[in-house]
Amino acid sequence: MSHYLVKRVGYSLFVLWGALTIIFLAIRLAPGDPAAMMIGPSGTQEDIEALRERLGLDESIPVQYGRYLSDVIQMDFGESLWLNRPVASEVASRVAATARLAGAAAAIGLSVSFPLGIIAALKRGSLLDAAISVASLLGQSVPSFWLGIMLILVFARQFQILPSAGSSGWSHLILPSITLAMPLIGVLTRLIRSGLLDVLHDDYVRTARAKGLHPRVVLARHAMRNMLIPVVTIVGLQLGTLLGGAVIVETVFGWPGVGRLLIDAIYQRDYPLVQVAILFITASFILINLLVDLSYGLLDPRIRVQ
Amino acid sequence: MTATRHITSESVTSLIQAHESGAMTRRTLVRRLLALGVSAPLAGVLAARPELVAAQATPASGAPAGELTLVLPRSIEGIDPHGAFAVEESTSVILTMYLDTLIARDPETGDLVPSLATGWEATSDTSWRFDLREGVTFHDGTGFTSADVKASLERVLELDGPLKPLWAQVESVETPDPLTVIINTTEPLGTIPVNATLLFIGPAAGMSEDGFWTNPTGIGPFKFASWVPDSEMIMEANADYWGGAPLLERLIVRDIPEPAARLTALETGEIDFTFQIAPDQLPALQDNPDLVIDSAQSYGYYFNWFNAQREPFTDARVRQAMTYALDVEAIVTELMASVGQRAQAPIPPTVFGFEAQTPYEYDPERAMSLLADAGYPDGFETTVQWNPDSGPQDRALIQTMISYWDAIGVKVESLEKERGLWIEDLVALNWDMNFQTNVVRTGDADFTLRRLYVSEANRNGYKNEELDNILIASAATTDQEEREQLFGDACRIIWDEAVGIFPIDLIVNYVYQSGIEGFVPAPSSVPNFRSVTVPGS
DSSP states (O other): OHHHHHHHHHHHHHHHHHHHHHHHHHHHHSSSOHHHHHHOTTOOHHHHHHHHHHHTTTSOHHHHHHHHHHHHHTTOOOBOTTTOSBHHHHHHHHHHHHHHHHHHHHHHHHHHHHHHHHHHHHTTTSHHHHHHHHHHHHHHHSOHHHHHHHHIIIIIIISOOSOSSOOSSHHHHHHHHHHHHHHHHHHHHHHHHHHHHHHHTSHHHHHHHHHTOOHHHIIIIIIHHHHHHHHHHHHHHHHHHHHHHHHHHHHHHTOOOHHHHHHHHHHTTOHHHHHHHHHHHHHHHHHHHHHHHHHHHHHOHHHHHO | OOGGGTOOHHHHHHHHHHHHTTSSOHHHHHHHHHHHTOOHHHHHHHHHOTHHHHTTOOOOTTSOOOEEEEEOSSOOOOOOTTSTTTTOHHHHHHHHHHOOBSEEEOTTTOOEEESSEEEEEEEETTEEEEEEOTTOBOTTSOBOOHHHHHHHHHHHHHHTOTTGGGGTTEEEEEEEETTEEEEEESSOOTTHHHHHTTOBOOOTTTTTSTTGGGSOOOOSSEEEEEEETTTEEEEEEOTTOTTOOOSOSEEEEEOOOOHHHHHHHHHHTSOSEEEOOOGGGHHHHHTOTTEEEEEEEEEEEEEEEEOTTSTTTTSHHHHHHHHHTOOHHHHHHHHOTTTEEEOSSSSOTTSBTOOOOOOOOOOHHHHHHHHHHTTOTTOEEEEEEEOTTSSTTHHHHHHHHHHHHHHTTEEEEEEEOOHHHHHHHHHTTOOSEEEEEEEOTTSBGGGTHHHHHSGGGOSSSOOOHHHHHHHHHHHHOOOHHHHHHHHHHHHHHHHHTTSEEOOEEEEEEEEEETTOBOOOOOTTSOOOOTTOBOTTO
16 A cells, blocks of 8 residues: 555656656747836837846746756745745745635535435436536536626526625635535436446345345445545546636636736736746645545455555 | 624714704605615614704704715725825825815915915025915824925935926925925926926825835824725824814725715715716706705816828827817717816816917818828828826717717728727827826826927927927016916917817816715815715714
């Protein structure tokens, strides 16, 4: 087991390094120059060149890359070019907000899609099953900015029972987390339904029923555990997507999270801030998937033995 | 931060008082209480038995009371008055709250009025003296002296931000005594007083330290209390302000980037005050009796530059033809109602140095004959670059202009560019036509005409020696009448030569809850909130 763990951690670090390198190159390939952005339309070419030198942007790419890697290893993330404040504290202050939003969305997503998916599978072919399937398809297809604005217009403006923007209380969390959870519900419901249907026709389930076990026990003890592995995989990937998809929801609802910070930083070509924000999102994604990988051991004893 | 922070006794009391005085129906009262975060049963009780709260009501007369929640047009990026964001609109509004300048502008007349400086004069061609106000203190109690002015100006020069070009000719700053500042320049600089309206003064001790401007000590009518970036900034009244304590106890600046959410928050009463609403949403707001729309002519305007170094715009006749092709009257009436009016010069009438010019009447035949004279009887093809979100109705304006140009045979392709790319190409003169907005931040034509139109600046490729001489002379004299005369000439040349098309002057509008009083819209788009009151206070 520990050999498995070490291998997984090793892969994760490799992926992290790859992501960091790609982001380093990608943001520099984008046209547009941080110094020009900071000086704005009223600057001259000389002003821009002078600023580039001051910020160390005129050094060659390999030199910048070397400095970047050594900074990351020492956890010294430098200052934001655009905001003139330490990058680490900027990102850290937003992380809690994004985590709250993503956590709430994940909780809503999981607690809604499991019952719906199970019911749809058990009542397969019925009107209820059809309704759930259509609803989950809609949930997956609806664009989140449209859904967010619609929820604001209906619940904040029309009925005035929920606030329209901001992040300070529990009531502020409701609309954004529902919006963020919607695509997750759509994907997971259908996945759980099909996963369960697959498993319910297997021999061991038939045996369990033949033994006389109560249907609910069959479901909980035998069927669920066996269908969970693919589901857990997708949940891990989707949770990572939640962090990225939060960008749109954060903008629509004025939520002070990492996603919004990232968008603004890209717009401003603020290399240090973009790099660290992406580092955070990538690291979270990798960590979640590492946990998913490790959970396979818990779910499937066969993997533990390997 | 928890939800209960919004539910202060002042905000609840002021709502109840508004209801008591008849300014608000009970239904609206319950709605506003719910929007604040008060639970439904409690809101019902308060609405039914307002006397439960009324006892706490009246504050001592004269003490600041009430709080105002406002939303600025863009997120606040930073509040350092001397750095990179110094002239950003949102930053400027905040600076006016917690800091002061040496000289201010009267929002109604536009005149220069004393602020931290009580008097100023040019003691020689290259020297200005400022007399400072006595007895002013920063929010931490330290006294305001000439050393603070010197340190602030030197910081502007050192940080190389957008304010620096205004002070480029400054050679030295002397402080012969704690209440006198002398600014010496290498050449005569007549714009020092207007530039001083953008120079906010910070404390010499400490303002250059890292992190000072995330929790700064100010000198203005409001004190900085807290800031969660992208979320909320809170300012509290400075009861010891030299100009008299403000009438509001607290200002809350919230960040709501999505326009639909902002509008909704305004209508439900979650926020009290907002800047700039899109023109297509104004009519709905105008019908709402709970809201007030206040506007003023601003320092901002739209313009479309021609790259005078690229064919066919090297020929003034072609540039003039492009101007005659547009029906600006129709554009203003159909597209820009409530947000713009027809421009009469390269700068708006609110700016010092403005002189009305002969308008280019809509005349497509004349346009086509000018094109033929210049050698383009069948028109030509060209492009226009712009950056979305530059101003109200920008996309609609571009499309309208393109169709007018098409009618005279000129096919224009619209190149919509992301801001980073647009700036890069703009500075490199890599464009045919460039459409954008500009705001004359100092209210003085020097900020725009001299900085952008001298040949040396090379912002649009237009080079004219006569214009250069006029503009250089305008900066070299301290005689304001002479400057006005020179700027008038500059306006005429730029207008007649059609260096650009200047179709629209922008109107700045503010929307707020009725019952809020004392607000004066400022053409600078940077109003102050010192005399504003909210209902019930």
